[in-house]
Amino acid sequence: MAILHFTVSKYAPRMNNLRYYTELTSSLSRLAAEGKVPFAEIDALRDVLRFHEHRYQILNDPLIADVEYDQLFKALEKLEKEHPESIRPDSPTQRVATGLSKDFPTVAHLVPMLSLENSYDADDLLDWDRKARELTGLSELAYCVEPKFDGASISLIYEGDLLTRGATRGDGVQGDDITVNIRQIRSVPLRASFSRYGINQIEIRGEVLINKSNFAKYNAQLAESNLPPMANPRNAAAGSLRMKDPKEVSKRNLEAFLYHVSYYTIVGEAITPGAAVGLPESTVHDAPHTHSGMLDMLWDLGFRSPKQERRVFNGIAEVIKYCHEFEENRDNLPYEIDGMVIKVDDLGLQDKMGMTTHHPRWAIAYKFKARQATSKLRKVEFQVGRTGSITPVAKIDPVPIGGVTVSSVSLFNEEVVRDKDLKIGDTVLVERAGDVIPYIVRSQPEVRTGEEEDIIFPTHCPVCSDALFKPEGEAVWRCININCPAQVVERIIHFVSKDAMDIRSLGEANVRRFYEAGWLKDVPGIYTLPFDQFSSLEGFGKKSITNLQSAIEASKTQPLHRLIFALGIRYVGETTAKTLAQTVDHILDFTEWRLEQLLTLEDVGPKVAGSIYQFFHNEDNLHMLRELEKLGLTLKRSQPENIPGGGSLKDQSFLFTGTLSRMTRSEAEALVEQQGGKILGSVSSKLNFLVVGEDAGSKLEKAKKITSIRILTEDAFLDMVSK
Numbered sequence: 274m275a276i277l278h279f280t281v282s283k284y285a286p287r288m289n290n291l292r293y294y295t296e297l298t299s300s301l302s303r304l305a306a307e308g309k310v311p312f313a314e315i316d317a318l319r320d321v322l323r324f325h326e327h328r329y330q331i332l333n334d335p336l337i338a339d340v341e342y343d344q345l346f347k348a349l350e351k352l353e354k355e356h357p358e359s360i361r362p363d364s365p366t367q368r369v370a371t372g373l374s375k376d377f378p379t380v381a382h383l384v385p386m387l388s389l390e391n392s393y394d395a396d397d398l399l400d401w402d403r404k405a406r407e408l409t410g411l412s413e414l415a416y417c418v419e420p421k422f423d424g425a426s427i428s429l430i431y432e433g434d435l436l437t438r439g440a441t442r443g444d445g446v447q448g449d450d451i452t453v454n455i456r457q458i459r460s461v462p463l464r465a466s467f468s469r470y471g472i473n474q475i476e477i478r479g480e481v482l483i484n485k486s487n488f489a490k491y492n493a494q495l496a497e498s499n500l501p502p503m504a505n506p507r508n509a510a511a512g513s514l515r516m517k518d519p520k521e522v523s524k525r526n527l528e529a530f531l532y533h534v535s536y537y538t539i540v541g542e543a544i545t546p547g548a549a550v551g552l553p554e555s556t557v558h559d560a561p562h563t564h565s566g567m568l569d570m571l572w573d574l575g576f577r578s579p580k581q582e583r584r585v586f587n588g589i590a591e592v593i594k595y596c597h598e599f600e601e602n603r604d605n606l607p608y609e610i611d612g613m614v615i616k617v618d619d620l621g622l623q624d625k626m627g628m629t630t631h632h633p634r635w636a637i638a639y640k641f642k643a644r645q646a647t648s649k650l651r652k653v654e655f656q657v658g659r660t661g662s663i664t665p666v667a668k669i670d671p672v673p674i675g676g677v678t679v680s681s682v683s684l685f686n687e688e689v690v691r692d693k694d695l696k697i698g699d700t701v702l703v704e705r706a707g708d709v710i711p712y713i714v715r716s717q718p719e720v721r722t723g724e725e726e727d728i729i730f731p732t733h734c735p736v737c738s739d740a741l742f743k744p745e746g747e748a749v750w751r752c753i754n755i756n757c758p759a760q761v762v763e764r765i766i767h768f769v770s771k772d773a774m775d776i777r778s779l780g781e782a783n784v785r786r787f788y789e790a791g792w793l794k795d796v797p798g799i800y801t802l803p804f805d806q807f808s809s810l811e812g813f814g815k816k817s818i819t820n821l822q823s824a825i826e827a828s829k830t831q832p833l834h835r836l837i838f839a840l841g842i843r844y845v846g847e848t849t850a851k852t853l854a855q856t857v858d859h860i861l862d863f864t865e866w867r868l869e870q871l872l873t874l875e876d877v878g879p880k881v882a883g884s885i886y887q888f889f890h891n892e893d894n895l896h897m898l899r900e901l902e903k904l905g906l907t908l909k910r911s912q913p914e915n916i917p918g919g920g921s922l923k924d925q926s927f928l929f930t931g932t933l934s935r936m937t938r939s940e941a942e943a944l945v946e947q948q949g950g951k952i953l954g955s956v957s958s959k960l961n962f963l964v965v966g967e968d969a970g971s972k973l974e975k976a977k978k979i980t981s982i983r984i985l986t987e988d989a990f991l992d993m994v995s996k
């Protein structure tokens with residue numbers, strides 16, 4: 274049995290020691306692949322998993338592929354199953370929960386969670402600074418400024434370096450104990466070495482968020498299942514934290530930002546930050562004496578603290594400038610913030626300044642401009658979606674909200690319209706959170722004049738005039754005419770979208786344009802576009818035509834799961850598409866599958882199975898798939914044997930053309946060479962793979978004429994080398 278002899282120090286995770294972890298990972302991965310990790314290495318295995326969790330969740334810079342992580346994780350699960358006595362609460366496997374939570378018991382916070390005083394402009398901040406200087410008797414104060422995250426507040430307690438409790442804010446004095454759900458959030462370390470700072474017990478505060486892109490995805494899923502969408506990421510995060518099934522919580526992709534230490538004890542002595550303390554000799558660092566130092570400590574211990582965002586300034590002028598900078602930039606952040614928080618940096622001074630009954634005197638929130646506005650609802654239009662769903666869209670008097678003019682707001686479905694009691698002519702309150710779609714918060718019936726009109730739902734499709742249909746138990750009316758022009762266009766838009774076939778240069782606008790010109794009537798039409806006629810189009814230069822052509826060509830070899838997702842089968846998202854792609858050798862094999870067989874697939878319930886079954890028993894769909902195959906698309910599973918040498922690129926030749934978006938060309942070439950492949954200088958029959966980036970030119974043209982050359986997108990290439 275191989276013994277690796279990696280010593281794992283309990284209190285000193287070497288998160289910065291890249292070389293150590295790279296070597297440890299590759300040794301353990303090799304053993305894990307053979308299913309032979311020795312029990313003696315169980316601590317090393319846990320340590321390496323924690324390291325990669327931190328790279329992925331906190332630094333956003335993963336060093337290994339998901340599959341490799343999963344393999345290591347499974348190896349740990351196996352060892353722990355064989356040696357259950359070795360399981361500890363901070364093991365990476367111990368996030369995974371089974372069973373449902375009954376109630377969340379009420380628990381008291383160690384220190385009450387006060388709210389902050391608010392300020393809305395520079396004058397408010399100048400005022401506050403003046404008072405703070407009077408109170409401390411100093412002519413200038415150092416302030417720490419950081420973003421104010423717009424999520425659900427939490428408080429965490431660590432004891433002896435282990436996470437022992439997570440609670441909601443509640444009323445500020447007491448909250449709900451949601452430890453089991455907090456453990457599902459991968460950016461919350463289950464163990465953190467506070468003991469290195471001499472800290473024994475600590476209470477820290479933070480905010481749980483869903484980032485904007487996960488929020489959008491989550492709402493899209495809800496829409497697909499005809500459930501009402503969540504109004505904003507804050508509500509989505511708060512709701513997720515109180516779910517009874519911790520497994521569901523883990524699927525929500527929550528993130529936790531920790532930004533405040535409210536209490537800690539050192540060698541048995543309870544103190545609040547700022548009080549002078551004697552440190553035990555065994556500690557590596559002193560506990561910090563500034564708030565910014567605390568943020569840095571949290572970051573160093575593996576928390577997602579705002580270390581990168583925080584700044585310390587002397588005096589208020591720079592603080593105001595930084596707040597304005599952040600406000601201008603808020604839409605570019607991946608998560609929602611609703612303001613900034615300014616704190617006196619010195620913890621000793623904080624102590625001296627104290628607090629009122631409502632809020633601390635040493636901190637203030639600077640609130641960004643509200644993203645709400647009132648407007649008049651003028652009319653409601655009905656849009657037809659990809660699956661025939663009819664969505665009411667409110668047209669309102671254009672109104673600026675957070676720097677964007679809003680004139681049209683989705684009302685989702687009939688129930689939402691009824692629930693919100695909306696009428697045409699109503700004054701409505703509209704909110705827009707970041708790049709999240711605007712929505713109507715409520716109408717204002719108290720200012721009605723009596724002239725308002727009810728919103729009438731159509732009985733027939735506004736585009737094709739077929740009778741509409743509402744399945745039982747659903748909130749959405751549908752046009753079930755498969756040839757309804759509105760649906761055809763939406764299907765094509767979905768087919769070419771980024772997560773589907775990723776034909777970027779053929780976006781929504783072009784699809785509509787080509788459809789109207791009569792050049793693009795259905796999905797297979799993408800592959801027979803009359804490019805010779807394009808020169809007559811405004812804004813279509815020679816270069817953009819070549820770009821479009823090569824993007825379309827490259828999409829033909831997209832992996833099968835992308836094609837399945839692109840087909841837009843109802844209820845089949847990216848995950849189910851991947852399951853389906855791994856199940857059959859050829860997509861048309863599904864025509865032979867019975868409903869009961871589909872139900873045996875992972876995560877496929879009756880609703881999903883029924884939808885897949887219907888899709889593959891519809892002659893129009895099968896005809897389309899055969900057409901696509903004739904046009905050269907891959908309808909077969911990309912099997913390991915199709916990838917040379919079962920993953921290694923031995924004896925395979927590559928050439929790159931165009932600009933790659935996710936790496937430089939020399940990095941890509943190095944990847945090929947690392948795996949035993951070679952790089953050719955030009956297109957010839959000796960070439961196996963041409964990888965196409967943006968603006969690919971003559972090499973692609975030449976390669977298309979040699980049928981033995983496989984043309985790959987950058988993503989397909991990355992999929993291939995990561996296997």
Ligand SMILES: [Zn+2]
Nearest residue numbers: 734737752757
């Ligand atoms: Zn229709």
